[in-house]
Amino acid sequence: MRDMLAKESLHTVCQSAACPNLSECFGAGTATFMILGEFCTRHCRFCAVSQGAPSPVDHEEPVRVARAAAYFGLSHVVVTSVTRDDLDDGGAGSFARTISELRRTLPNASIEVLTPDFRGVARSVATVLMAGPDVFNHNLETVRRLQPDVRPEADYDRSLSVLAMAARWRPELIVKSGIMVGLGETDDEIVAAMSDLYSAGCASLTIGQYLAPSKEHAPVARYVPPESFEGLRNMAMAMGFRSVAAGPLVRSSYRAGELLRQERTEGTACCGR
Numbered sequence: 001m002r003d004m005l006a007k008e009s010l011h012t013v014c015q016s017a018a019c020p021n022l023s024e025c026f027g028a029g030t031a032t033f034m035i036l037g038e039f040c041t042r043h044c045r046f047c048a049v050s051q052g053a054p055s056p057v058d059h060e061e062p063v064r065v066a067r068a069a070a071y072f073g074l075s076h077v078v079v080t081s082v083t084r085d086d087l088d089d090g091g092a093g094s095f096a097r098t099i100s101e102l103r104r105t106l107p108n109a110s111i112e113v114l115t116p117d118f119r120g121v122a123r124s125v126a127t128v129l130m131a132g133p134d135v136f137n138h139n140l141e142t143v144r145r146l147q148p149d150v151r152p153e154a155d156y157d158r159s160l161s162v163l164a165m166a167a168r169w170r171p172e173l174i175v176k177s178g179i180m181v182g183l184g185e186t187d188d189e190i191v192a193a194m195s196d197l198y199s200a201g202c203a204s205l206t207i208g209q210y211l212a213p214s215k216e217h218a219p220v221a222r223y224v225p226p227e228s229f230e231g232l233r234n235m236a237m238a239m240g241f242r243s244v245a246a247g248p249l250v251r252s253s254y255r256a257g258e259l260l261r262q263e264r265t266e267g268t269a270c271c272g273r
């Protein structure tokens with residue numbers, strides 16, 4: 001997979017964000033494509049993705065993503081991007097073109113997008129929604145109080161509003177979000193964030209342990225024991241979420257296809273272990 005991705009000049013968030021599940025996912029033939037270049041225009045203190053001058057939009061990238069997804073034989077394709085605040089549409093057009101190419105090349109695959117907040121611009125969110133993904137995912141990342149510190153260019157309410165737009169405009173779509181624990185939040189703040197996500201229209205949720213990518217990143221404030229993840233998962237299900245993956249190594253795309261299948265069948269919980 002590494003060779004094919006390099007040959008097609010494609011990036012995966014699995015590699016760029018130093019995901020702890022990379023071996024498992026690559027071994028199972030799944031990967032999360034990261035479009036719109038390697039460099040992010042924001043500076044989240046938990047994130048291992050490189051920051052720097054963004055590259056010009058590569059208009060052939062959607063075709064190459066679709067070709068690689070077909071080559072890997074993926075049944076569930078996850079597409080994410082760095083945040084591109086330098087682009088008028090925030091990169092929404094590239095998401096839409098990638099979804100279209102994937103639909104053309106892999107008509108039976110389900111498609112999940114994990115998007116930035118597009119600065120809350122409704123037109124950009126609509127551009128992605130109109131392309132017809134099966135799952136619209138945007139991560140809230142952390143609780144309200146910690147947002148300015150760990151996610152300085154983002155905004156808690158703006159993220160909720162993006163999710164609410166997706167839920168309102170495409171009710172048949174699965175709206176998903178994710179939060180990390182271990183950044184200094186309290187249990188009550190986690191419950192409040194879950195409740196806000198549910199009220200915004202999220203049906204699917206991931207909860208994972210924050211791990212600092214380096215000493216320069218935000219430090220880990222606590223390691224949440226596995227049994228506490230089970231408690232959070234049960235609480236989220238009781239709140240009304242239809243599918244929840246919670247566990248120390250759960251990341252927003254971890255076993256995403258499995259979570260979607262569960263969501264479509266009965267609505268259930270996944271411990272992510």
Ligand code: SF4
Pocket residue numbers: 040041042043044047048049081082083116
């Ligand atoms: S916006 Fe996304 S990719 Fe960019 S630094 Fe923040 S978490 Fe990382």
